[in-house]
Each structure stands twice: as structure tokens, then as C-alpha cells.
Amino acid sequence: MTARTIMVQGTASSVGKSIVCAALCRLFRQDGLRVAPFKSQNMALNAFVTPDGGEIGRAQAVQAEAARVVPTVDMNPILLKPEGDARSQVVVLGKSIGSLGAADYHTRKPELRTLVREALDRLRASHDLVVIEGAGSPAEINLKERDIVNMYVAQIADAPVVLVGDIDRGGVFAAFVGTMELLEPHERARVAAFVVNKFRGDIRLLEPGLRFLEERTRVPVLGVLPYVKQLRVADEDSVSLEERRGRRRAKADEIEIAVVRLPRISNYDDFQPLEHEPGVVVRFVEHEGAIAGADLVVVPGTKSTMADLAWLRQSGLAAAIVARARRGEPVLGICGGCQILGETIADPHGVESPETFAEGLGLLAFHTQFGREKRTSQVRARGARATFLCDPDAPAGPSGGDLFGYEIHMGRLARLPHASGAFAVVARNGVADRDLDGDASGDGAVVGTMIHGLFENIEVRRTLLAHLRRRKGLPPPPPGTAVPSASDEYDRLADVVRNNVNMDLLRRLVQP
Template sequence: MKKACLMIQGTGSHVGKSIITAALCRIFREDGFRVCPFKAQNMSLNSFVTREGGEMGRAQVVQAEAAGIEPTVDMNPILLKPEGENRSQVIVLGKPIGCMGTEYYCDYKGKLIKVVREAFERLKSQYDLIVIEGAGSPVEVNLKDRDIVNMKMAEMADAPVLLVADIDRGGVFASIIGTMELLAEKEKERVKGFIINKFRGDINVLSPGLDYLKKKTKKEVLGVIPYFTHIFIDEEDSVGLKAGKFNSLNSGKVDVAVIQLPRISNFTDFDPLRREKDVFLRYVVRPEELGEPDLIIIPGTKNTISDLIHLKKVGLFSAIKRLSSHGVMVIGICGGFQMLGKE
């Protein structure tokens, strides 16, 4: 059969691109297609190590699982792991090639287009259908000339685009129309329709807005997805963490306080604890939030020294030591474990 691809882009970050891509991978798999996910570039501290020892973003791993296939680094050829405000470790095809500042990486990124294209072509030769995920918004006008993950990728793959918007945060019509207005004419032609995500309430109340969108953009709303809380998929970044989304789902007896480091990494490791009915897991930012937990966890970090300095600066360092001296168990993971050392 003829090879095909479909791209999921969004009006912004955290609108639901990753989970919709995963859902489509599962749907196409159940329809009998050999389907595979792809994201040219990911920025995340929640990473995964493949069977071959390569590192990639967890979102594409979940999507691969939904497709019923083994994850490989070709599915996420470029992974950026932030180390500070303007610096990231750059992982290419699963291997680190160095740490780069924002300006240097923007100039270097042009050299990675060949890597992205070759990874995509390898997957295309193996599967019937590739579901491609974009990143952030396709209309960051200051970045478009160096884009390798949104409309540039859609052009490279000759992929039709579905645009996802989040109604829960408000401003869904403005975000869709604004995005369309900022796209070039050829880019607008690639957009085949919209998906409105995280809807709560009566769909009939939304209908006039859907009619307005169709009239204004000449594009259809292809689906309205309800807000859900019962599907658990690893997050790419800490946006949801900052919004308090990952505090415990239960009010269990065992109180676990996870220190929310500024550069926290792989925080989704704690999701199994979060779902345990006997555990109340919470993320702590300030010392007054610690209380008297049964367990304190200092998680991994991409910058151990900077985050240790932060703990001392805000008073969490001394608060943790005080609770430890009174018998509260403290566990450190990766960088957090290094912080527990004496020298």
C-alpha cells in the first residue's frame, strides 16, 4: 500500500498533542495499519533509554507502545534536555553530542535537518503510516526561519496537518484563528481541520462557536474531545507539574513529599506512587509546605549544584535536615542522591 503520514500540531504547548498522537497510533493499529510515531525534536527532562541504550523523549515511547511497537531513537531523533535558562544538553539519535546555549543551538540546528529527514525516511520504509507530532506552536514568528519540527517537518513529509487547541484554558477561538492568520498561505492549505481538546459541558453550547470557526477559516472542526482525568500518560515537561496537576489522586495515610526542584527530571517516575490508594503524594516548593511527611524524596535534576544552592537559598535544605534528624526518612534519586552526600 502507499505510505502515508499525518501531522498533529497545536496552537501552543500543553494543548494535548502528545496524547492525541498516542490515541491515533492506537486507533490506526486497531484498524490494521502498521503505524509509528515521530517527533523531530523534543525538549524534555523526562527521558527514556531504549533497549539499545539510546535516549529519547518519553512521549514517543508511550506513542510507540500505543502502536504496539518497540520504541527507537528514530522516532525522536533530537532530544534537548535543559540544564538552565539558556542551555541544553543536545541528544542526537540517542547519543549526547554536547551542551549548547540557545543562540548557538539555533545556528547549529540547520545541520540537523539531514538527521531528521533520514530518521523519518527510515521509519517510512518500515511502516504504513507515520503520525507526526509538532512542538509548541507553528507560528512562533521569531523561530519560523529555523523550524525543524512544525511546518518545516510537515513540508518535508508532505503531511496534512490537524490543529489541536485547548478549550479548558480559555481563548480557544482566538488561538485557532490567530494561528491560522499567522500561517503562510501554503501552510494554511496543509491544515485540514481542527480538534478542540479538553471540553467540559454541553456540546450544544459550543455549536455556535464551531459554526463561526468554519465560516471564518473555511476549515471544519473534526472533533471535540472531552476533558478526562482517568488516562495516565507520561508528561514531556513540567508545565503540568507547575500547575499542581501531579499531586496525588488519593488522600492516603502515607504522606510523601517530593521536593520540586527547579530543574527536576524524570518526575513521572513518581506516577505509580501518585496512583497508590494508600499514598498521598505532593510536590513541595517552599519549606512551610513540608509539614510532617512520612517520607521526603529529593528527585533527579539536570543541574545538581544549582538546585542544591536553590534548596539552601529558599530554606528547604535546613528544613529537610531538621526533619531527618527527627526520624523522617529522606530518599535521594540520581542528582538528589548526590545532594545527600557529605563531600
Template sequence: MTAKVLMVQGTSSSAGKSLLVAALCRIFAQEGYRVAPFKAQNMALNSFVTRDGLEIGRAQAVQAHAAGIEPTVDMNPILLKPEADSRSQVVVLGRPKTKLESRDYNRRRDDLWQVVIESLARLRGQFDLVVIEGAGSPAEPNLKTGDIVNMRVARHAQAPVLLIGDIDRGGVFASLVGTLELLEPDERNLLKGIIINKFRGDLALLRPGLDFLEARCGVPVVGVVPYLRDLRIAEEDSVALEQSTADRRLLANVADIAIIRLPHISNFDDFDPLALEPGVRVRYVDSPLDLGEPHAIIIPGSKSTAADLHFLNASGLATAIVARAHQGTAVVGICGGYQMLGLVIRDPDRVESEREVTPGLGLLPVETVFFPEKATYQAQARVVTMRGFLRDLVGQPVNGYEIHMGRTASPEPMLCIVRRGDAQVNEADGATDATGRIFGTYLHGLFDNAHFRKAWLSSLQDHAREVGLSMVEVREQAYNRLAACVRASLNMPLLYRIVGLPL
């Protein structure tokens, strides 16, 4: 049996497509359907490593978890990871294949399209329903010839399309009508419903606008979804960095954590568990002036470590970070941030830059060598160092994942990787200074581990904190809350008719 399909497209980026797909995955899974997400091509800073060590967009992993299934590479066969304003690493079926400038991307379009339709076919053979997410807007004339993610997918699958518009940013009626006007007639025929997202206020006052849309577009409004706060679901785009903590004031007895906003920051959802903790303030900074006097500084992952290390030096942040470290501030490096904390980064094969040797910040006694091969694993490790707060965690497991293209030699590791995927291993990882206040590791997702998070936060403050819910429990609650809100906001009988499923 071939699965039913439903596609969600938007009038723009950040209209809410990813969250709506996650909500629909959870709703239909709650109804007993086997449902899977799909996005042909994703451009994202945050990625996820599947159980078999393949890399996909974080949003599709979130959507799979909302559906109650294990993420697979077919859910996001093409992943673009920006490395510069016009260059991206192209990840195909979970493995990096090449780096392309934007102007050269169309040359690979036909090959990539074949990958897309094969992945979609495999999913449709395994599930009852596939919920497909588009990208950006389907009505970009300059991008239409190279489209492999929006209306070309809808036409290929003959998928009914829901068009979502963000009313919170203003201009939603013009955006929806304008998008429809720019579609070709056969594309408009696939559009079966409109959803207004991020609405605040009295729905009765919006009713005349909804009537206008239905009359002008000839398409029913399936629902109006309210603006949802504090969902606690991982963000994918760098837009989230602009909004995540801007309205939080620094209060007494609050752990102040400054995360360096690198130009090529990646996997910043590593720090969502910290931001969700009571008594913790997480803020992103990109200048020494903004750094202030935090309890801890975190240098996150990077898609271009050498370039971001140059940024730290040029901006004065490198000097400020080292000065704070010498004054006793905790400093943490994750993945690329770990590499930056070391003595030197060597790039003999010019994997990242034309510089063979790049000096690090010198806060950890490690050296990194870049290699062309990319390591991508789900991983389990155990704490092995006796330094600082880590002494109380020795022998305890921590789970996460690895995505990196370098190897770092450490005289005294922080962790021992004991499992990668399904294979048992014995690999050293990470390093600390003599006090344990400064440490680095390749393990993404480290702060998802509640016992590790508690121990580290307690080391920053005088008072210990209770271990809260695990991140799995937090996310399950978030998926259920999201699904309940969207279910209540949509005309569900109409949605079922659009999909072609019995009520």
C-alpha cells in the first residue's frame, strides 16, 4: 500500500511549517496511523545524527520523534549546511558529498531529484501517511527552475497542499494572496487549505479577513493557530538566536551563561536544556562589550572553525574569553568550540581553509588535525576524569552524538566513548584544565543528560538544584501540548477530507 501524503508549504521562512508538521505527525500518530515526516531538501545550522550514523536536519528528527518513530535519512535526503554566505556543504543521504557555491547548485539538480523521489517512495512504502514540509516560499520566480523541495515535490506526489502564513509579523493577507497569484494553475489546483499561524487576539475580529481569503483565493481556511509560547521544542534556524533570550533580565542568584554567537554557529540546540532550567539565564553574545562577567562562557559548534576562530581574534572576543578564564570563569567548548580552546588546529589537506596551521586560544593542552572524512555517530560515553565537578560523575554514562571532521589529541581525556551506533568502542574524548572549570568535548547533546547538567550548573552556583524532568519527558510534554493546541485550532473533519482519510 502506498501512503497518503499531505504537504505543508509557507509564505516565507519561519512561517511555522516545521512545527505544524510536527503537530500533524503527533496528531495522526495519536489517531493510530503510522506517520512519517519528509523534507526533500533542508538548509539548516542544526543537524541530527541517526542511529546508523547519518546526518539529517534537526527539524525532521523532531518531527519523527513527534510521530513516535526513529528518525531515518530518507526523511531528509538532502541537507545543505551553510559554510559561507554563498557556499554550502551538500549532505546526500546522510553523508557529505561536496561543497557548492549557490550559482553551481543547479548543475546537481537532476541527480539530487532522483535521490529525493527514491527516498519519498521508500517512506510511502513503509507508512500510512507522509507529511511533507516545503522550504521558504513556493513562489520565488528566481528559484523555480531549480526547485526540488516545494511544488515539484507536490506535483510528483500529487500531494494536497496546506499554505501557512505568519500573521504575527504582519502582512499575512498580502502574503497568502500574493503566493497564490504567483503559482502556476496546476500548482494552485494542489492547494487545498490555508492556515493562519501565530495569531494573538480575538478570533471574531479576524473573521472578516478569513472570509475575504476564502472568497479571493477559492480555498478554505482550515484553521487559525494561536501564538504558542515556551514550547520547549528545538529550534532549527538562526532566527531563533535573535529571539531566544532578548527579553530576559539578569537577576540576582541567576546563573548567567554567555554563548558565543559565532558567524558559522551550528547545533546551538545543544543549549536548550540550559535555557529551560529555572534560575539560569542563557544569552548569545558576539562582542566583548556584550560578554560582561558571566558565570560561564560556552563556545558552540561551528561549520567553519578556522573562520570563526579568526572572528574571535578580530572581534576581541578571544582576548576577553582568555582573560575571563584566567579570572576563574568556567569555559566550555563543544565540537568546533572544543577545537578552538586548544593550542593549535592543523589543516594539512586544506579541508576548511588555506591556512595549514591556526593557533587556538590555548586554554586546553590539545591539538587538532582536520581530515576530509566526517565522523557522524550517535554515541555513549563515560566520565573518566577526576578533575573539578567531574570527580563526582566518574563512571557515569552520558549520551549524545558526534559530527566533526577533526581529531583532537588530549593528554588526559574527559570522557571515554564506549559506544558509537551499535558498535562497542574505547575512544578517548575531550579534555579539561587542572581545575575542571575549562573543558571541551566532541559530544553534542551533553547537557541533555540531567545528572551532568545538574552537576555543572551546581558548580557555577553556591546552591545545588534539583534534577528536573529528563529532556525526553520535557519534549514529550511539548509535543502533546503542541498537538492539542493545533488539533483544537483546525477544522479536523475538513483536514481528514483533504488528506483522504476516513474520520
């Protein structure tokens, strides 16, 4: 049986398509359907690694988790990872095929349509329902001729389209009507319903606008979804970083974690679990004064390590981080941030940068060299030495003492003789391995790791926060303050949809 389909498109980027898709994945899974997410082309620097080592957008991994299925590369067959204003690394079926300029990539879209169709067909052959996400807006008329992610996909999937608009930004009715006006008649015919997203206030005041929208377009409003606060679901869009600007400093009884907002930051969703911990303030900072007084400074992942290292030096943050480390104050580097903390970075093949060599910050004992082959792997590891992230001698936690995460990098670390590694890798992609990850300084104040997703591990979070609270002279956090599980959050999202949309209409949209 070929799976039914439903597609979520938006009036613009960042209107909440990914979250609505995740909610639908969990809702229909609760109803007993085998559900799979799909997005033909994703542009994001927050990525995830599937169990077989393929790279996909973080949003589709989140949606797969919501649907309680294993993520696969078919769920996001094309991933674009921006390297500049007009160039991206292109990942096809989980593997990088190199970097392309925007014009070159655009010329290859016709051949990629076959790949998109085949991936979608494989998902439909093994599931009851495929929840499809669009990208940007279907009314981007300059891109429609070679569209491979919006109405083209709706057509090949024969999918009804739910159009989502963000009322929190304002102008949502103009966005809905304008989008419909710019669609071709056969495209308008596919739009089956509207969803107003991120509403705050008295819905009675909105009802005249909803009636106007339905009368003007002859398309029903499926529902109005409220603004959901403190949602613990991974972001993949840089707009979510803009929303974090101006976050307050920590109070005397709170922990403050300052994450350097590199110009080409990637996988910043690493820190979302910490953002939801009680008594923790996570700030994304861009100047040296902003890290003064922070309990932990993090240099995160980056798509362009050498360029962001140069920016760190120009901004004064590099010198401030080194001074902090010399004082024994905690510093953490993840992936590209880990490489920045090392002795040197070499890119002899020009894989990531036109620069072939750069001096690192010299805080950790390894050299980095970029190769042509990207490592993408799910990782199981354990602490190699005592640091603020782990205590190898501590009693095993719920995971048996092991931690889980994933690697996405093209740089390889060559440790100096006295380096011991921060973690010991015991398996990659389910295959036993014996390797060291990253490094830690002699006093344990500086830690570098190539593993993303560390803070999804509750024992890592507990160890880190307990260490930071001790340094600050604070008592351990009180019991009963556990962060809700991801599954709880997906159930919460599903409940929001059930309680705020016309469920009879929604079920009709996915009936054969």
C-alpha cells in the first residue's frame, strides 16, 4: 500500500513549519499510524547523523523522533549547509558531494528531482502516512521554475497542502492572501487549509480576520495554534538565535553559560537541553565583555573553522578566552570549537577555507588537519579522564555510564604525546571502536570534544551543572527538577494541535 500524504508549507521561512510537522508526526503516531517525515531539500547548519552514518537536517531527525521511527537519509535526501552568501556544501542521501555555488546548484535541480521522487516513494512504500515539510514560501516566483521542495513535491505526492502563517510577526492575513494570489490556479487548488501559528491573546478578536480570510480565498482555517512557551524541541533555523538576543545575565543563585555566537555557528541546538534546566541562563554572545563573569564559556561548532578563528581574534574574544583558561576558569570547545582550542589547524586541500594554515588558541594538545572525507557517525563513549563534563570513577547512571552523541566533521585531530583525550569512543555507528575524542587541559579547566549532542545525556548535564555550582559556592540543585523528556514535549505539541484545530477536517485531509 502506498502511504497517504499531507504537506505543510509556509507563507515564509521560520513560521513554524518544522514544529507543526513534528506535532503532526506525533499526533498521527498516537492514532496508530506508521508515520514518516519528509523534506526534499533542507538548508541548515544544524544537522544530525542517522544510525548508518548519513547526514540529514536536524528538523527531520526531530520529526522522526516524534513519529517514533528511526531517522533515515530518505527523510531529507538533500541537505544544503551554507558556507557563504552564495555557496553551500551539498549533502545528497547523507553524503557530501562537495561545495556548489547557487547558480551551479540551480542548474542541477532537474536531475535531483528524480532522486527526490525515489526517496519519497521508498518512504511511502513502508509507512501509512508521510508528513511533508516545504521550505520558505511556495510563492517565491523566481525559484518556482525549478522548484524541488514546495508545490513540485506536493504534486508528485498528490498531497493536500496546509499553509502556515506566523501571526506573532504581524501581517499574517496579507501573507496568506498574497501567497494565494501568487500561486498558479492548479497550485491554489492544492491548498486545503490555513493554520495561524504563534497566537497570543483573545481569539475572539481574531475571528473577523479568520472569516475574511475564508471568504476571500474559499479555503477553510484549520485552526489557530497558540504560542508555545519553553518548548524543548531542537531548533535548526538561525532566526531562533535572533530570538535569544538580549537574554538577561544570570542572578547570583543561577549558573550562566556563555556560548560564543560565531559568524558561521553550527549545531547550536547542542545547548537547548541546558537552556531548559532550572537555574541556568544560556546566552549567545559576540564580544569579549559579554563573557566576563560567565561560569562556563563555550566555543561551539562552526562550518568555517579558520574564518571563525580569525573573527575570534579580531573581536578580542580569543584573547579573553585564553586569559580565562589561564585563570583555571571552565572553557569548552565542541567540534570546530574544539579544533580552535588546539595548537594548529591545517587545510592543505582547501576543503573548508582558502587559508591553508592557522595557529589555534594553544589551549589543548593536538593539531587539526582537514581531509576530503567527512566523518559522520553516531557515537557511544565514556569519560577518559575527570573533567567538568564527566567523572570516570562516578557510579554509572541510567545509561550504564556511557554517553551518546554524533560526529560531523572533516578535521582530524593528531594529539601530542602528553594528550590523553576527553572521552573514550567505544562504538561508532553501532560497530565497536577504540579511539580517543578531543582533549582536556592538565587542570581539567579546558575541554574539547568532537561529539555533538552531549547535553542530551542527563548524566553529562548533571556533572557539568554540579561542578559549576560548586565553583560558584551554590548548593546542588533541589530534587524533582528534571527536564521533561523529548517524548513528553512531542506529546505536548500533539495536544496543542488536537485542542486547537478542526480534527474532523484534519483527518479528512489524510484519508485515502
